Structure formats: C-alpha cells, structure tokens
Amino acid sequence: MVESDEMRVAYRTCPLCEATCGLEIQLDANDRVRRIRGDREDVFSGGFICPKGTTLGAFHDDPDRLRQPLIRADDGTLVETDWETAFERVSELVRSRLADVPRESAAIYLGNPAVHSLDLLLYSRSITEALGTRTIFSASTVDQRPREVASGLIYGSPQTIPVPDIDRTDALVLLGANPLVSNGSLATAPDWPGRIDALIARGGTMTVIDPIRTKTAARANRHIPIRPTSDALLLAAIATDIATRGLARPEPADAERLRSVTEHLALFTPESVAEATGIEPRSIRSIVDELTTAERPCVYGRLGTTVTPFGTTASWLIDIVNALLGAMDRPGGTMFPTNAAGSANTRRSGPHGPEQALGRRKTSTGRPIELGEHPVAAMAEEIEAQSITFLITVAGNPVLSCPDSERLDAALPTLDAMISLDCYLNETTAHADVILPPPSHLQRPHFDLAFMGLSVRNVANWSPAVLPLDEGQLPEWVIALRLASILRGGAGSIQDAENLDDGLVQRSIERVVTASSGALTADLVSSGLGDRTGPERLVDLQIRTGPHGDLFGIRPDGLTLAALEAAPHGIDLGPLEPRMPDVLATPSGRPEYDHPDLIGDLGRLAEFARRPRSDSLQLVNRRTLRSNNSWMHNLEILVKGKPRCTVQIHPADAADRGVQDGAPVRIISRSGEIELPAAITEDVMPGVVSVPHGWGHDHTGSQLHVAERHAGANVNVLTPGDVLDPLSGTSQLVGIDVSIVPA
Numbered sequence: 001m002v003e004s005d006e007m008r009v010a011y012r013t014c015p016l017c018e019a020t021c022g023l024e025i026q027l028d029a030n031d032r033v034r035r036i037r038g039d040r041e042d043v044f045s046g047g048f049i050c051p052k053g054t055t056l057g058a059f060h061d062d063p064d065r066l067r068q069p070l071i072r073a074d075d076g077t078l079v080e081t082d083w084e085t086a087f088e089r090v091s092e093l094v095r096s097r098l099a100d101v102p103r104e105s106a107a108i109y110l111g112n113p114a115v116h117s118l119d120l121l122l123y124s125r126s127i128t129e130a131l132g133t134r135t136i137f138s139a140s141t142v143d144q145r146p147r148e149v150a151s152g153l154i155y156g157s158p159q160t161i162p163v164p165d166i167d168r169t170d171a172l173v174l175l176g177a178n179p180l181v182s183n184g185s186l187a188t189a190p191d192w193p194g195r196i197d198a199l200i201a202r203g204g205t206m207t208v209i210d211p212i213r214t215k216t217a218a219r220a221n222r223h224i225p226i227r228p229t230s231d232a233l234l235l236a237a238i239a240t241d242i243a244t245r246g247l248a249r250p251e252p253a254d255a256e257r258l259r260s261v262t263e264h265l266a267l268f269t270p271e272s273v274a275e276a277t278g279i280e281p282r283s284i285r286s287i288v289d290e291l292t293t294a295e296r297p298c299v300y301g302r303l304g305t306t307v308t309p310f311g312t313t314a315s316w317l318i319d320i321v322n323a324l325l326g327a328m329d330r331p332g333g334t335m336f337p338t339n340a341a342g343s344a345n346t347r348r349s350g351p352h353g354p355e356q357a358l359g360r361r362k363t364s365t366g367r368p369i370e371l372g373e374h375p376v377a378a379m380a381e382e383i384e385a386q387s388i389t390f391l392i393t394v395a396g397n398p399v400l401s402c403p404d405s406e407r408l409d410a411a412l413p414t415l416d417a418m419i420s421l422d423c424y425l426n427e428t429t430a431h432a433d434v435i436l437p438p439p440s441h442l443q444r445p446h447f448d449l450a451f452m453g454l455s456v457r458n459v460a461n462w463s464p465a466v467l468p469l470d471e472g473q474l475p476e477w478v479i480a481l482r483l484a485s486i487l488r489g490g491a492g493s494i495q496d497a498e499n500l501d502d503g504l505v506q507r508s509i510e511r512v513v514t515a516s517s518g519a520l521t522a523d524l525v526s527s528g529l530g531d532r533t534g535p536e537r538l539v540d541l542q543i544r545t546g547p548h549g550d551l552f553g554i555r556p557d558g559l560t561l562a563a564l565e566a567a568p569h570g571i572d573l574g575p576l577e578p579r580m581p582d583v584l585a586t587p588s589g590r591p592e593y594d595h596p597d598l599i600g601d602l603g604r605l606a607e608f609a610r611r612p613r614s615d616s617l618q619l620v621n622r623r624t625l626r627s628n629n630s631w632m633h634n635l636e637i638l639v640k641g642k643p644r645c646t647v648q649i650h651p652a653d654a655a656d657r658g659v660q661d662g663a664p665v666r667i668i669s670r671s672g673e674i675e676l677p678a679a680i681t682e683d684v685m686p687g688v689v690s691v692p693h694g695w696g697h698d699h700t701g702s703q704l705h706v707a708e709r710h711a712g713a714n715v716n717v718l719t720p721g722d723v724l725d726p727l728s729g730t731s732q733l734v735g736i737d738v739s740i741v742p743a
C-alpha cells in the first residue's frame, strides 16, 4: 500500500489543446504519475478535463518516446546517440550541405505543438532567424491562416482575432466547428459542454451549421446541414437578408462602410445560394430571425470554414454579419481578449496603422506567400524543384497532416539534409538525418502565451515543471538555441545557448524600455528579473510589461510571474471588455470591413455559386475525442477499443454503392486512394462522407509500436495539393470529390 503522505500533488495547465484545462496530478514517492484529474479549483476550467488530459503520465512513460537524440548510421538506420555527438552531426550537415547553397533553399516547418510549447513559442524563432531563410512553412496553412489573413486586413494585425463571448451570448450560430470533440479552437474555453448547457439553460439558442450531425450539433437547439465549402455563400446571404429587411444595427462609425459591403453582397440572396449551400431560403431567413431577435447574438466559425477555397472570405463575412448585428466588440457578441503576456494589439496604442495588402509575394512555384509563410501544400513541389534542399521540422508531422501526402513522403528522402525536433520517430521524422527530442510535458514549465490571446475570459496560469529532467537531458529551449548557434556558425555549446538567451533578453529589454517612453530603465527591468533564466525570464518580462503587468513596480498591484507562481490554480482577470478602437491598427482607425482585397474576391464567390454541383461524394474530416492530430495514437489508453478511423457514410449513399456497415471500402480521389471500414450513419448528410485526420501509421521506419497496431489510413492521401484559398495559401481539405467502392 502506498502511504498517502508519500504522495504529492502538482497542479498544471494541460498543454495538449487550446482549452487550457487545469490538471491535478498525483505522484507517488517514486515520482510516478498515479492519477490525473481536473483541478476543481482552477479559475477557468473548474475541474473539466477530457480523456487526453489524463494521459500526460502515460506519454511520459511511453517507451517509444525518444529520450536521446537519433542520428542516421552508415547502414541507413536511425540510432541513439548522446547530445554532443548529435550536435556534432548537425554541424557536419550544416558545413557540408548548407554552406554553399542559397539560404532560401533551407526551409523550416513548424507544427501545431510549436504553439502549445512555451519553449518553442519563445525560442523557435531563433532557429528560423539563424537559418536566415524566408522559406517558412507551418501547420497554419492547413488550419487557421484565413482567419489571420482576414484579421490582418480588417483590424491591422493577424493576431487580432475576435472570439465568441459564449458565456454571455443568448444566440450562438456556430459554423464548421465541433468543440464538444475538439474542445474549441480560436476560442479558448475549457468545458464547452458546460458552457453550451449554460447558454441553453439561460434561455439562449444555439444553431450548428455542419454537413455532419456532430456531438456539438446534437447538444444544440438546432442543426442545419450545409454542403461543404459553401459557408461564405451562406454568410453572404445572411448579411444580405439582414440588410434588405432593415435589421442591421451597426456601430454608427461603421455604418457607411458596412452599407458599401452589403451593396457588394446584394447578389447573394437566400434564393441565389440555396442550391449551392443545400439550405432552403426559409431556413436561412430563420437564422437571421434568430440572430436579430436576440439581445446578444454571436456568430462563430472554425476549421470547417477555413480549410476551403473561400476560407478568408468566410472569416471576413463572419465579422461582417457580427458587425451588422451590432455584436462586434460587445459583451455576448464577438470580442477581443487582452493577452496577459501582451500581443501585437496590446503593445501599441491604436487605432491607426499602415495599409495592408495581399499578393505581394509568391513561391518559386507560383503559390501565394501571406504573413511570411509558404503554403504547406507547396512543400513537396518546392523540394522536387530543388528550391528546397535542407529542411528542419519542429513539432510537426507533415507527412500525415499535409495535402497530397504521398508526394511529400516521396520528396523528403531527396533532400540533402533534414533535422527534426520531435518526441517520436514517426512518419515524418523517419526521413530525418538527426532527431533532437524535447523532454516530456511534465518535465517543463508551461504558460499559454498564444491561447491567452484567444480566450473567452482573461486569465493567466503559470505551471512549473512537475518532474525533473533526466540525467543529461536538455530542455527544448536549450536545444533550439544550440541548433541556432550551429546554424550561425557557432559551436552549439551550452555556453552558446546561454549567451544567445542573454542576447535575446537584452533586445527584449531594450524594446520594452523604448516603448515605455522613459517610464522604465534597463537597470530597473534587469534587476527586477533577478536571476531567472530561459523561458521563465522571458515570461516574467512579458507579463510584467503586459496589459495587466506591474511594470516593475510602477503598478504595484499588477501581475508578475511571482504572483502567478503563488497562485497554482491561476488568476482570473475578468470577463472580456470592449477594446475598440484601441485594439485596431488601420489606416482609417476603424475596422476596414470594405477592404478592397476582400471585396475583390466576391467575383470568384459568385462564379462558385453558379458552378454546377459535382455528383461525386464530398469528403470532410473529423476529429475524435481521444486523439490529438497525428501524435497521440501511441498511447494504448487512447486507442484501445473499436477502430475510430472509419469512413462515415449516409445509408442511402451506402446502399447505392453496395457498401456494408463495418466492411472495408476503397475511397478514391484524383490524388490517391485509401482503404477503411465503413460506418453507416444518418448523422452524415447525403452526398458527404467523413474520415478522421491524423491516421495512417503503417509507414516503415517509424517507432510507434502501439500506433502501428491501430494504423488507420491517412486521409491526406486523398487531398490534392493544388487547390488553395488564393488569399491565404491555405489548402482545401474539405469538400474533396471522392468515389467509394467496396474493397
């Protein structure tokens, strides 16, 4: 029996998804995790947890998780080595493969966990800068990039993203999101189920627009199926109907611009979009009724609205509808969080900023480069064209997550060199020459720098490391800085990392001192930071100079890292507050709702509305509660039970094709084909099929013993790489034409 006095309890924020739940972690005398449950005292999550949150101990203990670097041996296999040998190999590769090629032929890919890891949020930029390239890829162009591009144009910063004020709205219309499974995105809110129930209990309404009757749709008052990729049309018709019925209640300062927008939208009526969206005009008007009779309406859209050829347009039109409803920047509507760690929209005082425009740069293969990033869909073709010869991947698995993935899988081995920072030897890192693994999540501190800027309530939580590093293990920020040092021609020693860290802090101090216009001095800030180093020092600096910070004593009651350290359940900074116009950085000092680059795309949308509908089945993707994109399938506790990687199909479509429930089928698109068991369900709208993403762990060369037994198939074999949202470079991942035959 374990004596209870030998157990200890640690609190931390779950770093796995955007919901930022507080965890209560029980460890035994040997520092083994015994149990993880929701922290009931967490100021934001109040005890909510999902199945993934309980697995941080299982991840830490996973024998396949890399604890030592791997380097490629002479026989071609990847073998364990020590850190000094691994960095020596990196130096060799940099000297022999990078010295004589243009820096632009070196590329970096940053995956999703790079925004969930404090070390990578603060230090991955050092790698990119040291690499000296502008050939940058990230998972953004298979995700939220359209939302950021729209925000850049409308509000002057891609980080100025309106989030739904779900705790105060009384009519939520949600498009292309399934927060009961995903736990929410670009709307950080632990416990969506509880928040949705509270909305309905206070007499509010919720309508979900999705081709699938998801768990979220089932929990709402109403589900309206929509044909994939047509949300921009639906939103345009909603805006038109609000305007023509005289129901618009815009902010007076924006009325003129919004009138101009609705004039441009006038051809999109409920009748004219009915065929393309599959939604009756009556139904569209009833959405308008629901929104315009509510006191605090709110429209929110997510992944299903962004990974389409009209992602940016749909994101823009969501804001247009909210602005017409008078819901923009209003409690219960859509609002702008105040990130305690500061962000582009807190570091300067608005509302004026420079003009923004799209379409200034293209890749060598002619794809749009927006917000400084090449579309991931172009990675394979740029490698094939030898525009890219050297690749660093950081916390990403593009072989599973990016479109036309078989092509990328075939292109990666042709690189001159590839280095990966990753915890697993998986489908992508199997191609690397060197893999540099970070410690497990429990072995590092955590602070949600990114998601506090997307949170439905202003909060801040600091999580110290729960477990110490293993003998000789390096924190990921040190790995990143040692790699940066080598890329700059340095030795890559620990001393180099410390020097680079000091330099980084010095530059940040200079910036905040300058921005404070004399209020702060470099001495005051340096001495205030004391002897902290690494992420802790940078976080303390950001918090104390952030919108709630103590400004190193100027606001004595303000926030500090020390205050957060003393508050293991977090500090609540209150509900969101209106931030217009200071949140803006635009030429007019108001939201540029009628930005010409957005209006200019409406011709393409009109052409899409007229296009004859394809008779093919349309593929969409789904998430499952027990998975996290591609990389948590090696934890038995999450993958056991009946297979979750199935193709969901409507009974009528199944009958037409002789497809039996549970039997294997072949799914064929113009880029490839995969085989999966069918799951016949009326939850899917006729003409649509759904496959989860992140599976297909049947590649040779990876070391994922559990995942290989639950391989599933990779949906991105079916996703062609050539259809992008031209405004943002984001791939179309939904609404892919497929055919299905029994296997």
Ligand SMILES: Nc1nc2c(c(=O)[nH]1)N[C@H]1C(S)=C(S)[C@@H](COP(=O)(O)OP(=O)(O)OC[C@H]3O[C@@H](n4cnc5c(=O)[nH]c(N)nc54)[C@H](O)[C@@H]3O)O[C@H]1N2
Pocket: 017, 018, 112, 143, 175, 176, 177, 178, 179, 181, 182, 183, 184, 185, 209, 210, 211, 212, 214, 226, 227, 228, 229, 230, 231, 302, 303, 304, 305, 308, 620, 621, 622, 623, 624, 625, 626, 627, 628, 629, 630, 694, 734, 735
């Ligand atoms: N359990 C779990 N949670 C996760 C993840 C995970 O893999 N597993 N991944 C995390 C990540 S990286 C992200 S970005 C978020 C995403 O979180 P969400 O944005 O909530 O994304 P999904 O859960 O994929 O839900 C997207 C929905 O859009 C629907 N859809 C598809 N096409 C269309 C369309 O054209 N129009 C409309 N209106 N709907 C459409 C799909 O049927 C699906 O229900 O989830 C995060 N949370």
Ligand SMILES: Nc1nc2c(c(=O)[nH]1)N[C@H]1C(S)=C(S)[C@@H](COP(=O)(O)OP(=O)(O)OC[C@H]3O[C@@H](n4cnc5c(=O)[nH]c(N)nc54)[C@H](O)[C@@H]3O)O[C@H]1N2
Pocket: 110, 111, 112, 113, 117, 139, 142, 143, 303, 394, 395, 396, 397, 398, 400, 401, 402, 421, 422, 423, 424, 426, 438, 476, 621, 622, 628, 629, 630, 631, 693, 694, 715, 716, 719, 733
């Ligand atoms: N068809 C289709 N494709 C999709 C989607 C879809 O809905 N449908 N969703 C898209 C979305 S929203 C996203 S965000 C992308 C995700 O795309 P990616 O980010 O490329 O893929 P992940 O599966 O998140 O892989 C994360 C990798 O990071 C590693 N890792 C985890 N934590 C850490 C860490 O702290 N440090 C380091 N160095 N490595 C770490 C994992 O081992 C894994 O290899 O996929 C996209 N692809």
Ligand code: SF4
Pocket: 014, 015, 016, 017, 018, 019, 020, 021, 048, 049, 050, 051, 052, 053, 054, 183, 190
């Ligand atoms: S919902 Fe997200 S943050 Fe909360 S426990 Fe699950 S994975 Fe972690």
Ligand SMILES: [Mo]
Pocket: 112, 143
């Ligand atoms: Mo994502």
